[in-house]
Amino acid sequence: MTKNNFKTIALTGGEAAAEAMRQINPAVFSAYPITPQTPIIEKFAKIVEKGLVETKFVSVESEHSAMSLMVGAAAAGGRAMTATSSQGLALMIEILPITSGLRLPVVMNLAMRSISAPLNIHNDHQDAMLARDLGWIQIFCENNQEVYENNFLAVRLAENSKVKLPVMVCQDGFIASHNLEGVKVYDDKIIKNFVGDYTPENYLLNLKKPLTIGAFVMPDYYFEIKKQVADAMNEAKKVYLKIAQELKKITGNNYGYFEQYFMSDAKAVIVAMGSVSGTAKAAVDKLRSQGKKVGLLKINLYRPFPYQEVEKVLNKIKFVGILERVMGCGSITPLTSDISECLNSKTSRQTYILGLGGRDVQMEEIEEIFNDLLKGKLSKEPKYVGLKN
Numbered sequence: 001m002t003k004n005n006f007k008t009i010a011l012t013g014g015e016a017a018a019e020a021m022r023q024i025n026p027a028v029f030s031a032y033p034i035t036p037q038t039p040i041i042e043k044f045a046k047i048v049e050k051g052l053v054e055t056k057f058v059s060v061e062s063e064h065s066a067m068s069l070m071v072g073a074a075a076a077g078g079r080a081m082t083a084t085s086s087q088g089l090a091l092m093i094e095i096l097p098i099t100s101g102l103r104l105p106v107v108m109n110l111a112m113r114s115i116s117a118p119l120n121i122h123n124d125h126q127d128a129m130l131a132r133d134l135g136w137i138q139i140f141c142e143n144n145q146e147v148y149e150n151n152f153l154a155v156r157l158a159e160n161s162k163v164k165l166p167v168m169v170c171q172d173g174f175i176a177s178h179n180l181e182g183v184k185v186y187d188d189k190i191i192k193n194f195v196g197d198y199t200p201e202n203y204l205l206n207l208k209k210p211l212t213i214g215a216f217v218m219p220d221y222y223f224e225i226k227k228q229v230a231d232a233m234n235e236a237k238k239v240y241l242k243i244a245q246e247l248k249k250i251t252g253n254n255y256g257y258f259e260q261y262f263m264s265d266a267k268a269v270i271v272a273m274g275s276v277s278g279t280a281k282a283a284v285d286k287l288r289s290q291g292k293k294v295g296l297l298k299i300n301l302y303r304p305f306p307y308q309e310v311e312k313v314l315n316k317i318k319f320v321g322i323l324e325r326v327m328g329c330g331s332i333t334p335l336t337s338d339i340s341e342c343l344n345s346k347t348s349r350q351t352y353i354l355g356l357g358g359r360d361v362q363m364e365e366i367e368e369i370f371n372d373l374l375k376g377k378l379s380k381e382p383k384y385v386g387l388k389n
Contacts, residue, residue, distance in 0.1 A: 005250075006184040013176030014039030016144040016183050017083065017109040017169070020151035021055075022047045023191040026107075027078030027198075030058040030069045035121045036173035037085040037111040063088035067095040067106075074104035075213045077203030079155070082106065085173060086113035089127045093134075099166045100135025100229055102213055105158030105198075106166040107151065108136075112274070113173040114357045122358020123173040124325040125274065128302075129334045135229045137167040137236055138303040140273040144181040147171045149251055155195055156243045162235040170302075172275040174358065190250055233304040240301055257306035259298040260313060262288060266295030268319040268373035271339055273299045276323055276354075276361050283366035294370045299335070311342040319373040320349045324382070327353060333382065350378045354385035361386070 011019060017040045021029065029048075031041050048057045060066045063084050073080040084092060089110065099106050115126040128138060139154060141147045147169065154167040171177055202211055217225060237257075244255035259277075262284050263269060270280050277298040287294045297313065314320055320343065324333040328351075332340070336351045343349055352369055355361045365385050372383075 005187045005190055008182045009185050010180045011144055011148070011183040012039060012178050012180055013141075013144045013147045013171045014111065014178065015043045016148040017151060017171070018043035018047060019183075019185060020148050021081055022053055023188055024079070024081070024151065024155055024195055025053045025192075026055050026081040028056045028058065028069070028073035028080045029082065030060055030066045030073075031083045032060055032063045032066050032088060034063070034085045034088040036113060036123075036177045037083050037088065037109070039177060040083040040109055040111065063091040064095065067092040067099065070106045071095060071099055071102065071104060074099075074106050075102065075203065076205050077200050079159075079198040080104075080106045081108070083109040083111070085111045086115055086121075086127045090115065090130060093130065096131055096136060096166075097134045098214070101225070103164040103229070103232065104166060105164055107154045107158055108166065108168045109147075109151070110168045110170045111173045111177040112170055120357040121173075123175050124356045124358070126326050128168065128170050129326050131168070132303055132334060135165060135233070136303065137165055137233070138301075139167065139169050140300060140302050141169065141171045141176065142275055142277045142298065144171075144176055144179070144183050145253075147176060148183050148185070149247065149253065149255075152191060152195055153240075153243055153247055153255060157236060157240055159198055160236075160239050160243070161201065163232055163239055165229070165232050165236060170274070175275045184251070186250060194247065194250060237301070237304045237306065255300065257299075257301045257309050259296075259300065261296040261298065263295040263297065263313060263317075265293055266317060267293040268321070268370055269295045269297055269314065269317045270321045270323060270366070270369065271297045271299065271335065272323040273302060273335065274325070276325070279361055279363050280323070280366050283363050283370060286363070287367060287370055292370065292374060294374070305338050307338070307342055310339065314339070314342055315344050315347060317347055319376065319378070320347055321369050321373050322349060322351050324351060324353045325355045327356065328382065336382075348376070348378050351382035352385050353382050359386055
């Protein structure tokens with residue numbers, strides 16, 4: 001380690017997630033390989049094989065079994081982590097609301113990928129959107145450094161006594177998961193001290209305090225229990241910032257609900273999540289050099305969504321463009337729905353659907369979007385960027 005308590009290592013997003021898990025040292029890890037998540041499993045399997053962690057690595061026959069095992073491991077009192085992509089997440093869907101409903105702090109690394117059919121193994125956000133309202137906290141990452149650091153934030157957030165909810169750390173498949181970047185890896189002792197040990201208050205293997213998990217609930221209390229999950233989500237929003245401030249003392253990086261990039265005097269702003277934010281920043285830089293007042297709002301914490309905070313920064317903006325890597329079939333697209341709740345009548349919005357199935361998003365396309373917004377070329381229908389005629 002350097003005197004700054006970190007060393008810079010070339011890691012893919014998948015390797016960055018695995019390196020974070022090495023330092024977290026979960027009690028149990030179980031996942032089923034699926035492209036583009038597989039590098040996470042491969043890297044972590046080697047870490048386990050070398051004896052660098054005390055983790056019990058459990059091989060299973062499907063993603064459904066992997067998440068079921070996470071429920072059992074977390075309910076038994078262990079720190080539990082997993083990973084998946086696309087159809088794998090879809091196969092887990094039955095167990096995802098069970099995990100949140102039982103208030104189990106599982107952390108999942110999601111390498112986001114398109115949903116079949118047709119079969120496609122490349123990136124968009126359709127899989128993450130499948131689970132956006134199932135009681136899981138969702139953190140979106142722009143790059144590999146964020147993948148690495150957000151894993152630590154996720155573990156602390158999930159296990160907080162006021163939260164006790166599962167968390168997804170979402171990275172873009174291939175764009176992040178398979179691309180090498182320099183990642184600052186911090187000293188093991190510093191990270192161990194930040195993450196701490198998991199000491200649950202109630203768990204199945206506590207013989208001094210027997211309890212039942214997953215009991216059948218009649219209408220008398222089901223509603224109230226679901227309300228508790230919603231309340232925990234509200235608490236997660238508060239706790240997120242407190243943990244973020246602690247992590248900032250180690251890394252120096254900000255972990256707000258969102259990042260504002262040249263927003264203070266912007267006339268036209270793009271809202272984005274994930275790796276496309278980097279492309280948008282480059283476009284902002286270029287257009288700013290030409291005197292055009294444009295900016296970017298990059299969403300970090302997608303669930304729970306920071307409605308009030310986003311409203312404060314967007315309501316002074318004249319034109320807002322929302323970048324979606326997901327299709328709205330018969331409905332408004334997910335991020336557009338959330339952002340629309342934050343806008344007043346003086347702000348005009350336009351949805352742009354792009355990058356589905358891994359199609360490249362070029363900086364020139366982002367520039368064109370900004371120029372579109374600045375000219376007020378808006379429509380009620382979404383615009384499709386890069387779509388072939």
